[in-house]
Amino acid sequence: MKEKYYITTPIYYPSGAWHIGTCYTTVVCDALARFKRMDGYDVFYLTGTDEHGQKIEKIAAAAGEDTKKFVDKRVENLIQLWKVLNISYDKFIRTTDEQHEKAVQKIFTKLYEQGDIYKSEYEGWYCTPCESFWTKTQLKDGKCPDCGREVELTKESSYFFRLSKYRDKLIDLIENDPDFLQPKSRRNEMLNNFLKAGLTDLAVSRTSFKWGVPVPFDPDHVVYVWVDALTNYITALGYMSDDEELFRKYWPADLHMMGKEIVRFHSIIWPAMLMALGLPLPKKVYGHGWLMLGSDKISKSKGNIVDPFILSGRYGVDSVRYYLLREVPFGADGAYSNYSFLSRINADLCNSLGNLLSRTTAMINQYFGGKIPAEREATEFDAELEALINGVYGKVKKDMEELLVPEALNEIFTLVNRANKYIDETTPWLLAKEEGKKARLASVLYHLAETLRVAGVMLEAFLPETAGKILADLGTDVCDVFEGNVSYGKLTGEENFVKGAPLFPRIDINKELANMEKIAEEAAKAKEEKKEGKPAEPKKEEPAKAEIGIEDFAKIELKIGKILTAEKVEKSKKLLHFSVDTGDRVRSIVSGVAKYFTPEEMVGKEVVVVANLKPATLGGVLSEGMILFAENADGLATVEPGRPVGGGSTVS
Numbered sequence: 247m248k249e250k251y252y253i254t255t256p257i258y259y260p261s262g263a264w265h266i267g268t269c270y271t272t273v274v275c276d277a278l279a280r281f282k283r284m285d286g287y288d289v290f291y292l293t294g295t296d297e298h299g300q301k302i303e304k305i306a307a308a309a310g311e312d313t314k315k316f317v318d319k320r321v322e323n324l325i326q327l328w329k330v331l332n333i334s335y336d337k338f339i340r341t342t343d344e345q346h347e348k349a350v351q352k353i354f355t356k357l358y359e360q361g362d363i364y365k366s367e368y369e370g371w372y373c374t375p376c377e378s379f380w381t382k383t384q385l386k387d388g389k390c391p392d393c394g395r396e397v398e399l400t401k402e403s404s405y406f407f408r409l410s411k412y413r414d415k416l417i418d419l420i421e422n423d424p425d426f427l428q429p430k431s432r433r434n435e436m437l438n439n440f441l442k443a444g445l446t447d448l449a450v451s452r453t454s455f456k457w458g459v460p461v462p463f464d465p466d467h468v469v470y471v472w473v474d475a476l477t478n479y480i481t482a483l484g485y486m487s488d489d490e491e492l493f494r495k496y497w498p499a500d501l502h503m504m505g506k507e508i509v510r511f512h513s514i515i516w517p518a519m520l521m522a523l524g525l526p527l528p529k530k531v532y533g534h535g536w537l538m539l540g541s542d543k544i545s546k547s548k549g550n551i552v553d554p555f556i557l558s559g560r561y562g563v564d565s566v567r568y569y570l571l572r573e574v575p576f577g578a579d580g581a582y583s584n585y586s587f588l589s590r591i592n593a594d595l596c597n598s599l600g601n602l603l604s605r606t607t608a609m610i611n612q613y614f615g616g617k618i619p620a621e622r623e624a625t626e627f628d629a630e631l632e633a634l635i636n637g638v639y640g641k642v643k644k645d646m647e648e649l650l651v652p653e654a655l656n657e658i659f660t661l662v663n664r665a666n667k668y669i670d671e672t673t674p675w676l677l678a679k680e681e682g683k684k685a686r687l688a689s690v691l692y693h694l695a696e697t698l699r700v701a702g703v704m705l706e707a708f709l710p711e712t713a714g715k716i717l718a719d720l721g722t723d724v725c726d727v728f729e730g731n732v733s734y735g736k737l738t739g740e741e742n743f744v745k746g747a748p749l750f751p752r753i754d755i756n757k758e759l760a761n762m763e764k765i766a767e768e769a770a771k772a773k774e775e776k777k778e779g780k781p782a783e784p785k786k787e788e789p790a791k792a793e794i795g796i797e798d799f800a801k802i803e804l805k806i807g808k809i810l811t812a813e814k815v816e817k818s819k820k821l822l823h824f825s826v827d828t829g830d831r832v833r834s835i836v837s838g839v840a841k842y843f844t845p846e847e848m849v850g851k852e853v854v855v856v857a858n859l860k861p862a863t864l865g866g867v868l869s870e871g872m873i874l875f876a877e878n879a880d881g882l883a884t885v886e887p888g889r890p891v892g893g894g895s896t897v898s
């Protein structure tokens with residue numbers, strides 16, 4: 247039987263726009279989950295949304311919307327983001343799910359009945375953005391010590407959880423089980439700043455607002471949002487429901503992953519609650535660092551967002567995944583800049599990986615017509631590369647077990663770089679010209695193909711889309727497990743090796759930096775205009791179109807695009823936002839067609855796209871191309887090929 251592995255992200259507040267920092271925890275957990283699955287584990291990967299609390303209630307009210315409708319829309323948008331980023335979660339829990347709410351009530355009642363929760367009066371300070379209680383001495387210059395924002399003096403009747411009762415047990419846990427809380431710096435922080443400084447009981451209900459799970463035996467109170475949220479890790483598995491099978495199978499969690507600012511909740515409050523419930527504790531809580539922009543944490547409330555839809559639409563999903571997994575030293579903070587993002591793509595994905603694939607497949611086609619002959623003559627150069635190929639899985643596995651994600655990727659790219667150097671050392675273009683060197687050339691190309699195959703299989707955990715493309719160009723399939731697929735020698739040479747489209751087109755960094763700035767400016771302007779409610783420009787009469795020559799028509803690049811996702815653009819009645827696979831990448835395209843089509847009916851269609859149209863921002867969303875429609879008196883119709891031809895096919 248497979249060993250189980252239960253991995254979780256925090257559940258996200260569906261409160262504002264998503265940014266690249268938001269994606270960090272989820273992309274990292276996705277790579278870990280995919281890796282474990284391929285390593286033969288029975289993985290359960292949980293993510294979801296944390297929808298209750300004063301913060302969400304206030305934000306929805308400020309937007310003039312019904313709270314549930316507001317969160318429904320935001321959650322839909324988050325699910326869309328995870329789809330674009332290829333997140334392979336096994337369950338998405340919402341704290342507004344009926345089963346979760348009922349289980350929260352049962353947990354609260356159980357803790358109350360056994361004396362772990364009691365009623366009293368709360369007087370202290372509350373930070374709404376962090377949904378955190380603070381004592382006066384904990385405040386920093388009168389502000390929230392976590393986020394530095396204003397706090398509110400709060401006095402209300404409240405239920406309390408006897409957190410203080412668990413202090414000694416928590417100290418013992420963190421001091422004596424070094425695996426429980428990592429990295430080490432977080433352990434010291436929790437011990438010194440919170441546990442050893444004294445632990446007071448925790449207010450676990452609120453009466454000043456309504457958007458939460460009602461305390462079943464005292465409905466003027468709603469359950470404190472963090473208590474409601476933390477229990478998601480067990481209610482998602484059916485704890486306290488009619489069907490606890492998943493709970494029995496997967497609990498305790500093998501890994502709770504989160505950003506460092508919420509480690510306190512996961513390593514103090516959550517284990518204390520589990521102790522009170524008599525449940526086993528998670529095996530590991532890991533607090534990763536932040537993605538910063540300059541000296542600021544990228545965050546919705548600071549307004550310095552870097553839009554992941556735009557980045558993955560423009561540069562490909564795997565560019566975003568790669569950047570997050572590779573650039574941020576795991577456990578520490580990392581600084582985002584457009585320059586470091588573009589440079590990473592160019593250096594590693596385009597130059598190292600992309601070039602190795604295109605050179606290898608081009609040579610197999612040029613010299614041997616797309617197959618590698620069986621007669622191969624090996625040398626010590628080949629033996630060295632072979633040893634590296636055979637060693638890479640072990641190194642990557644060790645890194646992944648220690649949560650050294652950038653290091654794990656680095657192992658794969660060390661192999662790729664070594665193979666690029668091997669091309670220069672073995673000079674296949676000279677072998678091709680020399681008499682009697684066919685078998686030697688075949689061995690060189692076979693070793694290159696095997697390097698790419700093993701790198702491709704390993705990359706399935708990190709860059710699933712790219713891995714699929716690499717393996718397809720080698721005429722082989724993606725696989726479900728590493729076992730039997732990560733050592734040298736699996737290709738026969740009889741596969742169909744094809745020279746496909748470049749994996750990652752080379753970026754002209756200076757030009758692209760200017761484009762990125764323009765896009766950001768346009769997005770900011772559109773947002774401002776939306777805020778001010780400026781009326782749309784009146785439509786100008788279109789002048790009659792002059793005749794053009796074929797050379798003018800040739801300037802237009804038409805492609806078939808496959809619509810992967812579609813959604814309405816927030817606050818616009820006209821616009822639909824599509825992600826469209828045009829072969830080179832997945833593009834973000836906005837069209838004013840919401841009157842004629844529902845998002846659902848557009849998904850899966852193959853349409854004609856003007857691919858070299860200058861990017862623009864429509865309704866605050868980036869549009870990188872235009873979908874063509876036919877129009878008559880009945881309205882619009884899509885323009886589709888007569889049979890499925892696949893995204894990226896040319897139209898001429």
Ligand code: MSP
Pocket residue numbers: 255256257258259266267268269270271296475476477478503504505506507508535536537538543544545
């Ligand atoms: N709702 C709580 C978690 C409850 S779990 C029982 C919450 N939500 S959040 O939406 O604010 O954060 C979700 C995740 O995104 C957290 O792991 C957080 O650390 C992460 N990030 C948000 N901004 C980030 C960066 N700029 N950089 C890296 N990760 C960051 O907290």
